[in-house]
Amino acid sequence: MKKNTADNSMDKIISLCKRRGFVFPSSEIYDGFAAVYDFGPYGVELANNIKKEWWKAMTQMRDDIVGLDSAIFMSPKIWEASGHVKGFSDPLTECRKCHARLRLDTLLDEAGIFADEKMTEDEINIIFEANRDKIKCPNCGAADFTPGRKFNLLVQSNLGNFTGDWTKEPTYLRGETCQGIYVNYKNVLDSARVKIPFGIAQIGKAFRNEITARQFIFRTREFEQMEMQYFVKPGDDMTYFDKWKETRWQFYLDLGIDPANLQWHKHENLVFYAKEAYDIEYRFPFGFKEMEGIHARGDYDLTQHSKYSGKELNYLDPATNEKYIPHIVETSAGVGRTFLAVLSEAYQEEELEGETRIVLKLIPKLAPIKIAVFPLLKNKPELVAKAREVFDKLKMDWRCEFDDNGNIGKRYRRQDEIGTPFCLTVDFETLENSEVTVRNRDNMQQERIKISELENFFRSRI
Numbered sequence: 134m135k136k137n138t139a140d141n142s143m144d145k146i147i148s149l150c151k152r153r154g155f156v157f158p159s160s161e162i163y164d165g166f167a168a169v170y171d172f173g174p175y176g177v178e179l180a181n182n183i184k185k186e187w188w189k190a191m192t193q194m195r196d197d198i199v200g201l202d203s204a205i206f207m208s209p210k211i212w213e214a215s216g217h218v219k220g221f222s223d224p225l226t227e228c229r230k231c232h233a234r235l236r237l238d239t240l241l242d243e244a245g246i247f248a249d250e251k252m253t254e255d256e257i258n259i260i261f262e263a264n265r266d267k268i269k270c271p272n273c274g275a276a277d278f279t280p281g282r283k284f285n286l287l288v289q290s291n292l293g294n295f296t297g298d299w300t301k302e303p304t305y306l307r308g309e310t311c312q313g314i315y316v317n318y319k320n321v322l323d324s325a326r327v328k329i330p331f332g333i334a335q336i337g338k339a340f341r342n343e344i345t346a347r348q349f350i351f352r353t354r355e356f357e358q359m360e361m362q363y364f365v366k367p368g369d370d371m372t373y374f375d376k377w378k379e380t381r382w383q384f385y386l387d388l389g390i391d392p393a394n395l396q397w398h399k400h401e402n403l404v405f406y407a408k409e410a411y412d413i414e415y416r417f418p419f420g421f422k423e424m425e426g427i428h429a430r431g432d433y434d435l436t437q438h439s440k441y442s443g444k445e446l447n448y449l450d451p452a453t454n455e456k457y458i459p460h461i462v463e464t465s466a467g468v469g470r471t472f473l474a475v476l477s478e479a480y481q482e483e484e485l486e487g488e489t490r491i492v493l494k495l496i497p498k499l500a501p502i503k504i505a506v507f508p509l510l511k512n513k514p515e516l517v518a519k520a521r522e523v524f525d526k527l528k529m530d531w532r533c534e535f536d537d538n539g540n541i542g543k544r545y546r547r548q549d550e551i552g553t554p555f556c557l558t559v560d561f562e563t564l565e566n567s568e569v570t571v572r573n574r575d576n577m578q579q580e581r582i583k584i585s586e587l588e589n590f591f592r593s594r595i
């Protein structure tokens with residue numbers, strides 16, 4: 134087993150993210166803003182590449198799934214119908230000594246006591262009382278806590294409310310993207326020539342007032358989800374559920390993740406309407422944790438929205454004339470968690486002639502920069518001009534970077550750290566024979582390639 138088992142590897146990844154411009158803490162010059170992060174110049178490329186791969190796998194490669202981009206703000210009635218206004222909450226306790234607010238289920242779980250966020254306030258408090266002696270505040274070590282209470286995770290706003298006291302009738306920033314899919318199900322059905330079984334895919338921001346948001350970008354208050362809702366005939370749920378489990382597992386292998394770092398987690402304590410729920414967990418540097426959820430949700434969502442909106446959300450089967458509310462199998466992944474998994478997987482340190490080479494062994498499709506183009510020397514205009522010419526040609530097809538700063542060894546190291554699979558150098562020989570040196574990130578081998586052959590060379594490798 135390689136890497137990401139070392140205790141300090143999370144610190145190393147966080148440090149690389151800051152140093153090389155992948156992830157910055159939000160509002161840093163104002164001392165930060167808890168549990169919110171920004172993607173820097175290379176981070177935005179990596180996140181976009183993850184989303185591109187997901188979108189391709191879930192829409193372009195299939196003829197049964199269409200895309201959607203619904204708004205973040207929706208009618209507040211949607212969040213009542215979905216159960217979020219009443220029930221989207223985590224159990225919270227406060228340390229009476231240092232006033233840290235903590236998730237009670239996590240505290241119990243970390244002490245080896247079974248608890249989860251779906252328990253009622255009473256259920257979790259009974260377990261809490263029985264185990265008080267085993268629980269200490271992770272912040273100050275004290276053992277004096279307030280009783281657990283449910284804390285709603287929906288983020289509220291005053292959008293469209295001009296009454297002065299908007300808290301009485303708040304609007305919400307969406308807590309999950311899938312509600313936008315459910316409420317557009319009928320529009321898609323009427324406009325997109327889809328037939329059951331079919332899916333609707335969406336990528337977008339979601340917001341949650343997470344109580345304890347630790348572990349870098351693993352748990353943030355603003356994050357992005359990649360969700361797909363698959364509408365099936367009642368009774369077919371489990372057939373499609375098993376297929377989606379397989380398909381989504383394969384997606385992570387295709388992103389270069391070692392199957393030894395993945396595992397299934399079956400939910401034992403299901404919400405009342407769910408038929409089955411599994412998570413794909415990744416071995417993050419802090420242990421196996423959820424990266425994606427796959428849920429058989431029955432007809433709960435469409436039934437609720439039909440009830441609250443008063444609109445019929447039935448499907449009329451064109452072959453049998455049967456009318457029914459479709460059942461839903463959902464796949465729900467986070468961009469930030471996939472980003473962190475891919476980085477943890479790719480991060481390697483290699484000992485090279487007494488120094489350490491940090492290298493991100495990202496698959497080329499995910500690498501923020503595919504090709505770095507270097508003139509051997511900065512102060513030779515003919516080399517710079519030739520390198521620019523090569524760069525201008527390659528940038529039409531790939532995200533490239535031009536770099537003429539510092540010695541070649543340093544330029545290689547910098548590209549290794551951001552995961553660039555190929556570096557290309559224009560030298561004096563290039564001016565005579567039109568060949569450049571292409572250096573491979575993983576084995577550091579170099580080969581001479583004709584400029585006219587570069588496009589074919591890279592096309593077969595990226």
Ligand code: ATP
Nearest residue numbers: 343351352353356423424425426465466467469470
């Ligand atoms: P957890 O139990 O870790 O809070 P969850 O079960 O509430 O997660 P879902 O509601 O199933 O998560 O959301 C689907 C996916 O969205 C998760 O698998 C995760 O990748 C992502 N996600 C959820 N909450 C967050 C968050 N606060 N920060 C980053 N990603 C998140």
